[in-house]
Amino acid sequence: MTPVTTMVAKELRSYFVSPVVYVVGAVFLFIVGLLSYLYIVFAGAQAIQLMQMQGGMAQLNLNDLVFRNLFSSIRFVLLLTLPILTMRLFAEERKLRTFEFLMTSPVGIHEIVAGKFMSVFLVFLGLLGLTGLIPLVLSLFSEFDWYPILTGYLGLALLGALFLSVGVLASALTENQIVAAFLSFGILLLFWLLAGLGSLMGDTALGQAVSYLSFMEHFDHFVRGLIDTKDLVYFLSGLVLMLFLTHRVVEAVRWK
Amino acid sequence: MIDVQQVTKRYGQHTALDRVTFRVAKGEVLAFLGPNGAGKTTTMRILTCFMPATEGSAQVAGFDCADQPLEVKRRVGYLPETPPVYQELTVTEYLTFVGHLRGLGGKKLSAVMDREAQRLGLGQVRHRLIGHLSRGFRQRVGLAQALLHDPEVLILDEPTVGLDPKQIIEIRELIKSLAGSHSVILSTHILPEATAVCQRVVIISNGRIVAEDTPEQLSARLRHSEKVSVTVKYPPVDGAERFKSVAGVQNVFTTGTTGTYILECSLGHDAREEIARLIVTQGWGLLELKSISMTLEDVFLQLTQHEENLSPDGEPATGRHTTRLTESKEQSV
Numbered sequence: 106m107t108p109v110t111t112m113v114a115k116e117l118r119s120y121f122v123s124p125v126v127y128v129v130g131a132v133f134l135f136i137v138g139l140l141s142y143l144y145i146v147f148a149g150a151q152a153i154q155l156m157q158m159q160g161g162m163a164q165l166n167l168n169d170l171v172f173r174n175l176f177s178s179i180r181f182v183l184l185l186t187l188p189i190l191t192m193r194l195f196a197e198e199r200k201l202r203t204f205e206f207l208m209t210s211p212v213g214i215h216e217i218v219a220g221k222f223m224s225v226f227l228v229f230l231g232l233l234g235l236t237g238l239i240p241l242v243l244s245l246f247s248e249f250d251w252y253p254i255l256t257g258y259l260g261l262a263l264l265g266a267l268f269l270s271v272g273v274l275a276s277a278l279t280e281n282q283i284v285a286a287f288l289s290f291g292i293l294l295l296f297w298l299l300a301g302l303g304s305l306m307g308d309t310a311l312g313q314a315v316s317y318l319s320f321m322e323h324f325d326h327f328v329r330g331l332i333d334t335k336d337l338v339y340f341l342s343g344l345v346l347m348l349f350l351t352h353r354v355v356e357a358v359r360w361k
Numbered sequence: 362m363i364d365v366q367q368v369t370k371r372y373g374q375h376t377a378l379d380r381v382t383f384r385v386a387k388g389e390v391l392a393f394l395g396p397n398g399a400g401k402t403t404t405m406r407i408l409t410c411f412m413p414a415t416e417g418s419a420q421v422a423g424f425d426c427a428d429q430p431l432e433v434k435r436r437v438g439y440l441p442e443t444p445p446v447y448q449e450l451t452v453t454e455y456l457t458f459v460g461h462l463r464g465l466g467g468k469k470l471s472a473v474m475d476r477e478a479q480r481l482g483l484g485q486v487r488h489r490l491i492g493h494l495s496r497g498f499r500q501r502v503g504l505a506q507a508l509l510h511d512p513e514v515l516i517l518d519e520p521t522v523g524l525d526p527k528q529i530i531e532i533r534e535l536i537k538s539l540a541g542s543h544s545v546i547l548s549t550h551i552l553p554e555a556t557a558v559c560q561r562v563v564i565i566s567n568g569r570i571v572a573e574d575t576p577e578q579l580s581a582r583l584r585h586s587e588k589v590s591v592t593v594k595y596p597p598v599d600g601a602e603r604f605k606s607v608a609g610v611q612n613v614f615t616t617g618t619t620g621t622y623i624l625e626c627s628l629g630h631d632a633r634e635e636i637a638r639l640i641v642t643q644g645w646g647l648l649e650l651k652s653i654s655m656t657l658e659d660v661f662l663q664l665t666q667h668e669e670n671l672s673p674d675g676e677p678a679t680g681r682h683t684t685r686l687t688e689s690k691e692q693s694v
Contacts, residue, residue: 111461115447122449206445206506209409210462211434359412 108212112220113227116194120228125189130232133186140178141239144171167249172240176257176328179236183265184297188289190228191272192282194221195355199280208359218351222273229265233258253330260327263340264320268293270347277354296320362387362514362544363408368417370403370568377403379568380417385561387513388541392555393548394661395565401548402442404565405516408546409439422513435463438512440520444503448492452483452502455491456509463510477505480535482528496523504532515539517547521554533558552661564661588653589624589633594646596620603643607635623653 106114120126148170155165198204207217240254268289275288296319303316316322320343323336363385370378378400385391393401406412407419410430418425424432447455453474460470478484481501486494491502500523507515520536521529536558539545549555555562556576564572564579572579597603601613604624609632612625626632633650640647 106461106466108462111458114461115450115458118454119447119449201445201448202441202443203445203447205406205411205441206439208411209434209437209439210459211431211464212462213431 108216109220109223112212112217113224116221116224117227120190120224123193125193126228129186129189130235133182133232134235136182137175137179137236138239140182141171141175144174145243165247167243167247168253171243172249172254172257173328175239176261179261180264180324183261183268184290184293187229187265187268188272188275188286188293190225191269191276191289192286193276194225194273195277195351196280196282196285199358200282204358214352214355218273218348218355222270222348222351225269225273226266229269230262233261233265250330253328256330256332257328259332260324260336263327263337263344264324267320267340267343267347270344270351274347274351274354277351277358362389362422363546364418364420365404365408366418366420368404368407368414368419370400370407370412371415377568378407378414381565381568381570382417383563383570383573385514385544385546387544389561390536390540390545390547390559392559392562393546393565394550394552394555394562395548396550399565400568401565402518403568405439405441405518405546405548408514409437409516410434435510436513438507438510438515440503440507440515440517442518442522444499445506446491446499446502449490451490452478452487452494452505455502456505459506459509465510473509473511477508480508481505482531497525497528500524501528501532504535513543515543515545515547517545519549520547521549521551529554587626587631589626589636590621590649590651590653591624591636591640591647592618592621592649593640594620594648596622596645597643600645603639604636607632607639609635620648 148165148167151170152165195204198207208214237258240249240251243249244251271292272285272289275292276282276285278288279285298319299315300319300321303312303314303319306312306315317339320339323339326333326336363383365381365383368378368381369376381400381404383391393404395401403412407414407426408421410426410433413427418427420426421433422436424436426433447458450458456474456477457470460466460474465473478487481504483498483501483505486498491499494502500520504517504520507517517536521532524532533554536545536547540560547554547558560575562572562574562576562579563570591604593600596619600622601615604610604613604622607624609626609630610624611627614623614625615621616623624632624636633652637647637650640650
């Protein structure tokens with residue numbers, strides 16, 4: 106086993122013996138399930154209205170009525186849940202003094218950071234995968250376009266990876282898990298609001314730059330079925346930057 | 362095997378280690394003695410490449426801790442002050458994780474895990490969660506972690522803390538059995554441990570090495586004089602002066618108890634016979650006469666308290682001496 110897979114295996118084990126994953130997972134899936142139920146009922150109500158107006162069968166666009174709304178909502182649910190998954194990664198090691206053991210093991214810091222990130226990313230992908238049941242079940246009863254749903258899931262995976270990397274960084278900055286979670290909420294909300302700030306600044310170069318920094322617009326493209334290299338670059342470079350900063354922070358902690 | 366040259370570590374304004382220099386030969390067991398906060402853990406953290414030294418160089422097994430940390434880490438087994446265990450894992454899971462990080466796997470790993478479980482008495486707890494184990498077992502799991510890859514150099518930060526007396530003896534025996542094939546540094550503030558296990562003792566205080574020698578030689582070197590404790594039934598008013606008149610007696614200290622004196626005699630001069638004769642001929646009623654040997658505890662206290670007791674002009678403050686003497690372990694004649 107390579108050091109990274111060793112780290113991933115150990116972290117997954119730690120996740121699944123603690124109640125955190127089960128609680129976070131249950132809440133996440135419940136909220137997402139409830140949201141999709143609400144959007145579907147709402148879509149149904151609109152369909153009935155349309156039928157009454159047109160007097161015949163109206164073709165419902167589930168992509169627009171359900172999935173676009175659902176993906177936008179999941180974005181917010183992820184912001185609230187993912188920091189809870191990442192907060193323990195480094196903070197707990199520092200608190201319980203196992204950090205010193207990791208740092209004196211013949212393993213590079215980059216391998217530790219990569220292992221920790223990949224383990225929580227796998228947990229997240231598992232949860233996201235379970236929400237795939239929603240379109241699968243819906244496809245039994247109605248017709249819709251799969252393509253924007255797949256790009257939407259790609260967008261969610263990239264967005265989640267970025268959120269998780271911010272959480273990993275926050276966790277490396279402190280030995281208090283609550284502080285780590287709040288720090289990542291703060292950073293993520295800030296980047297959320299940058300979109301609003303950017304549009305407030307209008308169509309200036311600065312305004313565009315500020316909007317670019319926010320993940321909102323980039324994620325929106327995926328939900329609308331667009332795969333743009335620019336957006337891929339945004340998410341992947343953000344991810345790499347966050348993990349690089351984590352590496353530097355972990356390195357610096359030893360010098361204190 | 363371990364070569365530390367002029368290592369200094371500063372945390373901002375605070376100097377934790379001040380030009381520390383020492384060596385450990387292959388197969389040697391070295392004890393690090395010192396009060397809490399003296400710099401023992403800092404030294405160990407530098408040797409295990411957890412943190413870099415501010416100045417100076419530290420080499421382990423021929424590799425520099427600053428330049429080739431990975432090579433050093435491969436050859437060192439380290440038990441930090443708090444056993445670095447994951448409470449949510451079982452003992453077997455934890456040791457497997459450690460083994461994989463160390464590049465061990467397959468049959469080799471299960472063989473070394475069996476060896477350590479046997480050696481440290483972990484057999485019956487192998488499948489239990491570490492979080493449910495007692496402090497003593499966690500300490501032993503931590504030790505198993507440090508020994509798993511059979512490292513050339515072992516660095517143990519207070520390895521016997523939290524163990525019961527029987528386990529302490531077992532661990533000491535284990536460390537002794539490692540001597541010869543492994544170089545060991547262990548820190549402790551239990552002095553008999555240093556005497557029992559180590560060939561050499563380094564005493565560190567306020568970040569500086571104040572003494573380095575074998576346990577026996579350390580006490581011999583610091584024994585400037587022989588001390589004799591005397592208790593008489595009818596002490597005379599001028600007892601102190603009368604004892605001082607005996608040939609060879611340099612100093613007389615009175616203690617809190619009436620009738621008990623501590624006599625400091627010049628080295629190599631056994632004045633006990635003379636003292637006894639004086640007491641008997643004067644009819645003071647000899648109750649007890651014994652020589653006091655200096656234990657490692659005294660050496661340790663003398664060395665580490667010396668600096669604290671310095672008055673501003675550099676002279677050792679007086680007044681503590683007597684109390685310390687009466688506290689020393691006494692050896693009946």
